[in-house]
Amino acid sequence: xxxxxxxxxxxxxxxxxxxxxxxxxxxxxxxxxxxxxxxxxxxxxxxxxxxxxxxxxxxxxxxxxxxxxxxxxxxxxxxxxxxxxxxxxxxxxxxxxxxxxxxxxxxxxxxxxxxxxxxxxxxxxxxxxxxxxxxxxxxxxxxxxxxxxxxxxxxxxxxxxxxxxxxxxxxxxxxxxxxxxxxxxxxxxxxxxxxxxxxxxxxxxxxxxxxxxxxxxxxxxxxxxxxxxxxxxxxxxxxxxxxxxxxxxxxxxxxxxxxxxxxxxxxxxxxxxxxxxxxxxxxxxxxxxxxxxxxxxxxxxxxxxxxxxxxxxxxxxxxxxxxxxxxxxxxxxxxxxxxxxxxxxxxxxxxxxxxxxxxxxxxxxxxxxxxxxxxxxxxxxxxxxxxxxxxxxxxxxxxxxxxxxxxxxxxxxxxxxxxxxxxxxxxxxxxxxxxxxxxxxxxxxxxxxxxxxxxxxxxxxxxxxxxxxxxxxxxxxxxxx
Numbered sequence: 266x267x268x269x270x271x272x273x274x275x276x277x278x279x280x281x282x283x284x285x286x287x288x289x290x291x292x293x294x295x296x297x298x299x300x301x302x303x304x305x306x307x308x309x310x311x312x313x314x315x316x317x318x319x320x321x322x323x324x325x326x327x328x329x330x331x332x333x334x335x336x337x338x339x340x341x342x343x344x345x346x347x348x349x350x351x352x353x354x355x356x357x358x359x360x361x362x363x364x365x366x367x368x369x370x371x372x373x374x375x376x377x378x379x380x381x382x383x384x385x386x387x388x389x390x391x392x393x394x395x396x397x398x399x400x401x402x403x404x405x406x407x408x409x410x411x412x413x414x415x416x417x418x419x420x421x422x423x424x425x426x427x428x429x430x431x432x433x434x435x436x437x438x439x440x441x442x443x444x445x446x447x448x449x450x451x452x453x454x455x456x457x458x459x460x461x462x463x464x465x466x467x468x469x470x471x472x473x474x475x476x477x478x479x480x481x482x483x484x485x486x487x488x489x490x491x492x493x494x495x496x497x498x499x500x501x502x503x504x505x506x507x508x509x510x511x512x513x514x515x516x517x518x519x520x521x522x523x524x525x526x527x528x529x530x531x532x533x534x535x536x537x538x539x540x541x542x543x544x545x546x547x548x549x550x551x552x553x554x555x556x557x558x559x560x561x562x563x564x565x566x567x568x569x570x571x572x573x574x575x576x577x578x579x580x581x582x583x584x585x586x587x588x589x590x591x592x593x594x595x596x597x598x599x600x601x602x603x604x605x606x607x608x609x610x611x612x613x614x615x616x617x618x619x620x621x622x623x624x625x626x627x628x629x630x631x632x633x634x635x636x637x638x639x640x641x642x643x644x645x646x647x648x649x650x651x652x653x654x655x656x657x658x659x660x661x662x663x664x665x666x667x668x669x670x671x672x673x674x675x676x677x678x679x680x681x682x683x684x685x686x687x688x689x690x691x692x693x694x695x696x697x698x699x700x701x702x703x704x705x706x707x708x709x710x711x712x713x714x715x716x717x718x719x720x721x722x723x724x725x726x727x728x729x730x731x732x733x734x735x736x737x738x739x740x741x742x743x744x745x746x
Contacts (some may be wrong), residue, residue, distance in 0.1 A: 266511050267460050268593065270356045272454075272601040274449075275609045276506075277352020281315070282445030282612075286437050297334035297342065300670065305381055308338050309374070312345025319533050320542070321451065321636060322346040324658035325643040327546045331400040336393045337384040340555075341377050348373040353507055357530070360514040362582030364708030368527045368570045376531060376566035383562060387554055396547040436703070436717070442615040443628060443637040451657070459508030465517035467640050469616055479521045491525025492567040496532035500540075509533050514585075523574070523581045528567025537558050542660055629655035632672040633664050687712075690730040693718040707731075 297308050315322070326343040330336050347353075349370060354466040358366040364665055387547040479491050498516070499509060509530060517526045535556055544552035574581070595598065628637050638644065643655040645662040656662040665672050689696050694715040696702075701713035703720035707727050721728055 266360060266463060266514070267456075268602065270359050271600060272598070272605040273359055274352060275605040277350070277355060277507075278445050278448050279441075279608065280351055280614060281448060282443070283441040286693055287432065287443035288442055297329060297543040298480050298572040300337040300341070300381055300384075302621055304335075304338055305341055305377065309345040309349065309377055312342040312349075312718050313349035315342075315350075316347040318662060319347050319536065319539055320656050321448075321633070321644075324532070324660075325538055325545075327400065328644060331397065334387065336484050337381060338382070340380065342400055343534065344377055344380065347533055348376070353530075356507060357509045357513070360510060361526075363528075364515075364523075364574065364579060365513075365527070367579070368523075368574070369530065371573070372527050372531065372570040374571050376562050379565055380558065387558055388551070392548070392551050392554075396551055400546065400550060439619045440637075441613055442612045443619060446616040447630065447635055447637035451631075455508030457508075459511045459664075462502075463511030463515040466512070467518055470519065474519075479519075481520060481522075488524055488568055488693045490520055490530040491522040492564040492571075495521060495525040495529035495567065496535060496563050499532035500535050500537055500560075501527050503538065517582075518584050520584065522571065524567040526567075527570050528564050530639065531563040531566060532560070535563070538660070542658070545659060564682025567741065582636050603711055605660040616688075631657045631661050634663035638663075644704065653735065675731065683695075689713065689715045689719055691723050 295334055297304060297311075307681075312322075316327070322343045325346070326339040329342065330339040334342075354366040354369050357369055469707060479494060481487055485489075490622055502509070502512065513526050513530050516529060517523075521529070540556050543555050546552075547555070629640050629643070631638050632634070632654065634657060638655045638657050644658040645656045647654050647656075647662050647666055649665075654662075654665065656665065668684075688694070690712055692715060696715050697714045701715075701716045703717045705712050705714070705720050705724050705727075712723065712731075714723065
C-alpha cells in the first residue's frame with residue numbers, strides 16, 4: 266500500500282509545503298473575522314491549501330482564534346485543512362477508488378455547512394469568550410506566552426507583494442522545502458502506524474469480525490449504525506491525518522458501508538489525543554461540546570454522501586480482496602515513484618542546505634515533532650538553558666518539558682535560538698535575532714541582517730564586513746571564510 270501511494274504522498278506534501286510558504290498566516294487571519302458564507306468559503310479554501318496534520322491544524326486554529334478570528338470559522342479551517350487536502354484525495358483514489366476522493370470533497374463541504382449551522386446553537390458565546398481570555402492569559406502554554414515576539418515573520422515583508430513576485434522568491438521556495446520535510450517528519454508516526462495496522466487488518470483479521478462490529482443487510486439501519494461506529498473507531502485508534510486512509514481501505518474491505526468509511530475518514534479530528542488537546546485549549550465543557558458536535562456532523566456527512574451518491578447513480582467501488590498488489594512490477598506506479606523519489610531528494614537537499622540560500626532565519630524547528638515553526642507566531646514556546654525553544658503546539662511543548670534531555674541534543678542548534686538582538690555587519694542596524702529579515706552562515710557562525718540586500722552583499726564577500734580573527738576559535742579555525 267505504501268509503494269502504491271508513495272509518489273502521491275511526495276506530490277501532495279510538496280504542493281502543501283509550497284502553499285504554506287507563499288500564503289501568509291496574517292492573510293489567513295484577516296480573512297476569518299466572522300462566519301458569513303463568503304468568509305466560510307474563503308476559509309475552506311485556505312484550509313484546503315494548508316498542512317494535513319491534525320495536530321498542526323488544531324494548533325493553528327487555536328492560534329487564529331486567539332488572535333481574533335471567529336471561533337466557528339477557525340474550526341472550519343481545521344476541518345478543511347484535514348479533510349479537503351489534495352494528498353488525502355489522491356491517496357484515497359489510489360487505495361480505494363475515485364468515489365472516495367469525490368466523497369471527501371463533497372462530504373467535506375456538507376460537514377462544514379452542518380457545523381456552521383449547528384455551532385451557534387451549541388457553543389455559547391459566553392464560553393467562547395472565556396476560552397479566548399484563557400488563551401490570551403497564556404494558560405495553555407505553561408506560562409510562557411508567545412504573543413510578545415512581535416512581527417509577522419516573513420509575512421511582514423512578503424504580504425504586500427503580488428503573488429507572482431512571491432513565487433519568484435528564492436527564499437520562498439527554500440521555506441517551502443522546509444515545510445515539506447517538516448510535515449513529513451511530523452506525520453511519520455501516523456503514516457507508519459496507519460500502513461502497518463491496515464496491512465494487519467487486511468490480512469490477519471477474519472471477515473466475520475468486521476461483520477460482528479458493523480451491521481449489514483438491514484437497509485437504512487445499517488447505514489446509520491455504520492456512520493456512528495466509524496467515527497468511534499477513529500476515536501479509539503489514535504491514528505489521524507493521512508495515516509487513517511490505509512485504515513479506511515482495510516475497513517471498507519471488511520464490509521463497513523461506504524458512508525461509514527467516509528465518516529471514519531472525516532473523524533481524524535476526534536482521535537482521543539486531540540480531544541484532550543481541545544480540553545487544554547478551550548476548557549473541558551467546551552471540549553465536550555466540540556467532541557459530540559464533531560461526531561454528529563461527521564456521521565451525518567457520511568450518511569448524506571452515501572444517500573446522495575445513490576440518488577445520482579454513482580456506484581460504490583468494489584470491495585477488494587487485496588487492497589494493493591503484493592509484488593513489485595515495472596508499471597506506471599514504479600516509474601512515478603522513481604521520479605518523485607528524485608524530487609523528494611531534491612527537496613530534502615534544498616532543506617538541508619537552506620543556509621546557503623540565506624533562508625530559514627525566520628523559522629525554528631520543533632525539537633519534538635520536527636515541524637517547521639515561524640518564530641514570530643509559534644504554537645507555543647518555553648525557556649531552556651536561557652534560550653527560547655519553539656513548538657508547533659502545546660502538546661509538543663509539554664512533551665519537551667517532561668523530558669528536556671531527550672530532545673535537547675547536540676543538534677539542538679537546529680531547534681533552539683537565543684533571544685536578543687545583534688548588529689547587521691553590513692549596515693550596522695540592530696536586528697532581532699528571533700525575526701531577522703535574512704541570515705547567512707559563515708564558519709559555523711550565524712549572522713543576521715535587516716534585509717535581503719545586506720545578506721547578499723555580505724555573502725558575496727564576508728571579509729569586507731568581519732575580521733577573520735573574530736572566528737578564529739578551535740572549533741571553526743579549520744573552516745576558512
